[in-house]
Amino acid sequence: MIHVVHHPTYVTETPARSTYRWGKNGAIRDLLSAEGDRIAWHAPEPAAIAALEAVHDPGYVAEVLAAAVPPLKERRIGFPVTDAVAARARVVPAGTLLAARLALVHGFAANTAGGSHHALADTGAGYCVFNDLAIAAAALAGEGMRIAVVDVDVHQGDGTAALLAGLPGVATYSIHAEKNFPARKARSTLDVPLADRVGDEAYLSTLADTLAPFLDAHAPDLVLYQAGVDPFAGDRLGRLAVTEDGLIRRERLVAALVQDRGIPLASTVGGGYGDDVMAIARRHVTAIMTLGEALR
Ligand SMILES: [Zn+2]
Secondary structure (H helix, E strand, O other): OEEEEOOHHHOOOOOOOOOOOOOHHHHHHHHHHOOHHHEEEEOOOOOOHHHHHOOOOHHHHHHHHOOOOOHHHHHHHOOOOOHHHHHHHHHHHHHHHHHHHHHHHHOEEEEOOOOOOOOOOOOOEOOEOOOHHHHHHHHHHOOOOOEEEEEOOOOOOHHHHHHHOOOOOEEEEEEEEOOOOOOOOOOOOEEEEEOOOOEHHHHHHHHHHHHHHHHHHHOOOEEEEEOOOOOEOOOOOOOOEEOHHHHHHHHHHHHHHHHHOOOOEEEEOOOOOOOOHHHHHHHHHHHHHHHHHHOO
């Protein structure tokens, strides 16, 4: 059984003026549903406000929950924060935390949303409203756990790095295209910048050579894994040249690295951009199923 966290609010109507394609979460749900009884479904409750305020400024949390985010911040996010978007933003971090708790019991679990790694303390950014990775990491670190956030999205996990910097027991890793968004990078515990057009072999060997010592140095009790699929060669916002097979090999590699060390892993989705929403959803589901098969 592969433990999967999903909530109906993840699938929202596309707000007017949105440049973000919202159909992906429904497609991910449908593709996973087709796997039948291989999937054990779990649904989170909305996050407590205090959990959101552990990493975000209370003023920004209030703006989001009231669907009253100033236009300047909405432009930075990339879509208007409607009531539906606000409800979703409050549930997704709870989903990542629930996936983490399920992973601690079962070895692996996946949130079908999340990976909102650009969200900062007082504003969202880059299609991210609240930073579910930082919220979940802070909650678990507050219980005395050692957490590593491993971010393989093609964009740097700048928000996660900034929000978690200096938090005892927490380390952040980001492997990303150096010339991609965000223009101004934050400092993760370990950043691995890649040149444009890096392909499968260089990508996977760099990942293995840097992630293994990072895990050994930090020895986390749990890995929170942002499994963005935008390193894919055909991605509209990626700059790398990783194939679909390369993405599958990436998930097997990450699974082997954590399994060798006895570390449970909770995954979120992340970036994946282009006109073919179903193809992007399929890449996310392939990641979840590959990780789930490897970490049974
Ligand atoms: Zn991305």
